[in-house]
Structures are given as C-alpha cells and as structure tokens.
Amino acid sequence: MTARIGVVTFPGSLDDRDALRAARAAGAEPVPLWHGDHDLRGVDAVVLPGGFSYGDYLRAGAIASFAPVMAEVVAAARAGLPVLGICNGFQVLCESGLLPGALIRNAGLHFVCRDQRLRVESTDTAWTGEYAAGAEIVVPVKNGEGRYVADEATLDELEANGRVAFRYVGGNPNGALRDIAGIRNEAGNVVGLMPHPEHAIDPLTGPSADGLGLFVSVLKQLTAA
Amino acid sequence: MAKVAVDVMLKPEILDPQGQAIVRALPGLGFDQVTAVRQGKHFEVELDAADAAEAHAQAEKIAATLLANPVIEDFSVRLLD
Structure with a gap:
C-alpha cells in the first residue's frame, strides 16, 4: 500500500498536472482534488499547486482560501495532515492563516522566471526529511508576487524556532525579507514555498531532479507511520 | 439600500513598488514636485441593510474578512449614501 497524495485544482491552477506527476514519480498514488468539493477523498497528504x-x-490566493475544499484542508492540516503549498499554493496557505505572513508584489515589479538555488534550512518537516540539513538545491522560480513579508516579531519567531524551511541562495529574486523562500508551521506538517520543486523532478524537463525530494520525503514519512 | 466605500492601503511599512514606479514616471510628464505615491484599492459595496449603521457594520466585516489582508493592509469604511 502506497500513500495517496491529493492535488487541488482551482480555476486558474497551472501546475496541478506537474504536481500529480511528481507525486507519481516519487512512488505515491496521485489523486486529483476539486476546489468546489467538500471532500479530500481520503488522501494522506495534500498539495496546493x-x-x-x-x-x-x-x-x-485570497479567494481560493475560501473555496469549499479549503475548509477541509484547513481542518485536516490543523489535525496533522501533511500539506504543501507551492507558489500560488503558498499564497493560499498564508491567506488561509495556516502559515504566517503574506506574499506581495516582487520588489523589482518584474515577473521573475529562472532556475534558483535554495538552501534547505529545516529538515524537520513532513516534506523535507529526506534532505541533508543545509543541502542546496536548484529548482525553477516563477512569480510576480513572491516577496515574503511578515512583521519583525513574526520573522524573529520563524528564525528562532527553525521555521524557515527554504532560503534563497545566490540572489534573492523578489526582495523576500531575510531571503525567505519557504516556511513551515510549528508542527512541521504544513510547508509553503514560492519556487517549484514539482518542475524539477527529472533532468530531462527541469534544471535538476532536486525537487523530487519533497515528494519522497512525505511518502517515506507516511509509509513509515 | 446603502452604498459604502472601502479603501484598502498597504501598511506604511510595506514596500509599494507600484507606487514607486508611478513616482519615477511623473517627472517625465512635467510633474516634478511629487515626492511619494502609494497605490491602493477602492471598493464600492451596495447593501440591502436596514439602516446606515448596519450597512457600515456589514462593510467593516466584509473588509476585515475578504477585501483586506490585515497582515499587510489597513482599510477604512465610509457611507456614500
């Protein structure tokens, strides 16, 4: 029995197909979920693409955070279900209150699309357990509103408790405070990041296969449990 | 029927690159006295409320729930008619 990873499709989602493909490549059973359903179809983890x-x-992410499926995602995440928000999914997680802070327009106003080096800062999450602490990975980043902001007290709390999950290395693409590319919740089951690990699971189609580690991590944790 | 205006602005400490871009464009149009621009959002909400007080209270709730994100934005509500 392998784990079932659900991927929510909202109207306007683009990367749901790649997220499903990444789940399959990691060895999980991919399960499409629909924004309008109050139903997580019994999945073991959820990706917001x-x-x-x-x-x-x-x-x-503001309107998506009130979609019917999000009521289920929020309740399940609070009960410990692993949830990963990528790019727009990260924005949805912040808007829904599952993660602190907000994503606003890039400091340089440009939509930035490039391969980006990241450092894995927290391996103590459902989605990063397979990485070595401090590992550097290269995955695509592509956003116009990816600048992570939060008040100083929140940033200090994230830093003090190891809740910065990913940090930009070799250039900050959007002016994110403290070079934050991704964060985790206190329990570690909810992770959000702006760059796209699901686009980097195969060197044939991405800059690396570095992103597969997030999906392998959650699968290992679920099947070991 | 009541009409309520909701204005949403980024908090003063949040960088507004759109406002900065507007500031940079203005001297080229002959407006050389502009020192700062902040860009925000203006909503006009029509409600079937019993009275002005109820309309105002409803609009406050709508703004706090959906129209503004309190992490990065402030909002103000005023009755239009």
Missing part, C-alpha cells in the same frame, strides 16, 4: 487561482483577483 501553483498558478493563478481565481485569476489572482483581489489578492493572490
């Missing part, structure tokens, strides 16, 4: 849910109207 990248894209422009609801056209990013109002604020990126």
Whole structure:
C-alpha cells in the first residue's frame, strides 16, 4: 500500500498536472482534488499547486482560501495532515492563516522566471526529511508576487524556532525579507514555498531532479507511520 | 439600500513598488514636485441593510474578512449614501 497524495485544482491552477506527476514519480498514488468539493477523498497528504487561482483577483490566493475544499484542508492540516503549498499554493496557505505572513508584489515589479538555488534550512518537516540539513538545491522560480513579508516579531519567531524551511541562495529574486523562500508551521506538517520543486523532478524537463525530494520525503514519512 | 466605500492601503511599512514606479514616471510628464505615491484599492459595496449603521457594520466585516489582508493592509469604511 502506497500513500495517496491529493492535488487541488482551482480555476486558474497551472501546475496541478506537474504536481500529480511528481507525486507519481516519487512512488505515491496521485489523486486529483476539486476546489468546489467538500471532500479530500481520503488522501494522506495534500498539495496546493501553483498558478493563478481565481485569476489572482483581489489578492493572490485570497479567494481560493475560501473555496469549499479549503475548509477541509484547513481542518485536516490543523489535525496533522501533511500539506504543501507551492507558489500560488503558498499564497493560499498564508491567506488561509495556516502559515504566517503574506506574499506581495516582487520588489523589482518584474515577473521573475529562472532556475534558483535554495538552501534547505529545516529538515524537520513532513516534506523535507529526506534532505541533508543545509543541502542546496536548484529548482525553477516563477512569480510576480513572491516577496515574503511578515512583521519583525513574526520573522524573529520563524528564525528562532527553525521555521524557515527554504532560503534563497545566490540572489534573492523578489526582495523576500531575510531571503525567505519557504516556511513551515510549528508542527512541521504544513510547508509553503514560492519556487517549484514539482518542475524539477527529472533532468530531462527541469534544471535538476532536486525537487523530487519533497515528494519522497512525505511518502517515506507516511509509509513509515 | 446603502452604498459604502472601502479603501484598502498597504501598511506604511510595506514596500509599494507600484507606487514607486508611478513616482519615477511623473517627472517625465512635467510633474516634478511629487515626492511619494502609494497605490491602493477602492471598493464600492451596495447593501440591502436596514439602516446606515448596519450597512457600515456589514462593510467593516466584509473588509476585515475578504477585501483586506490585515497582515499587510489597513482599510477604512465610509457611507456614500
């Protein structure tokens, strides 16, 4: 029995297919989930994918955070279900209150699309257990509103408790405070990051296979449990 | 029927690169006295409320729930008519 990883499709999601493909490549059973359903179909983990849910109207992730499926995701995440938010999914996690802070327009105003080096800062999460602490990975980053911000007290709390999960190395693409690319919740089951590990699971189609580690990590944790 | 305006602005400490881009464009148009611009959002909400007080209270709730993100934004509410 392998684990079942659900991927939510919102209207305007773009990277749900790649997230499903990454789950399959890691050895999990990929399960498509629908934004309008109050149903997680019994999955063992959930990925909120990248894209422009609801056209990013109002604020990126704002309307998606109130989608019917998100009521289920929030409740399940609070009960310990592993949840990964990538790019727009990270924005949704912040808007829904599962992660602190917010993602705002890039400091340089440009939409940035490039291969990005990241340092894995926290291996104590459901999604990063297979990485070595301090490991550097290269995955694509592509966003116009990826600048992570939070008040100083929140940033200090994230740093003090090892809750910065990923940090930009070799150049900050969007002006994110303290070079933060991704964070985790206190329990470590919820992780959000702006760059795209699901696009880097095969050197044939991505800059590396470094991103597969997130999906392998959650699978190992689920099947060991 | 009541009409309520909700204005949402980034908090003063949050960088507003769009406002900065507007500041940089203005001297080229002959406006050389502008020192700062902050860009925000303006909403006009129409409600079937019993009275002005109820409309105002509803709009406050709508702004706090959806129209503004309190992590990065402040909002103000005023009755239009």
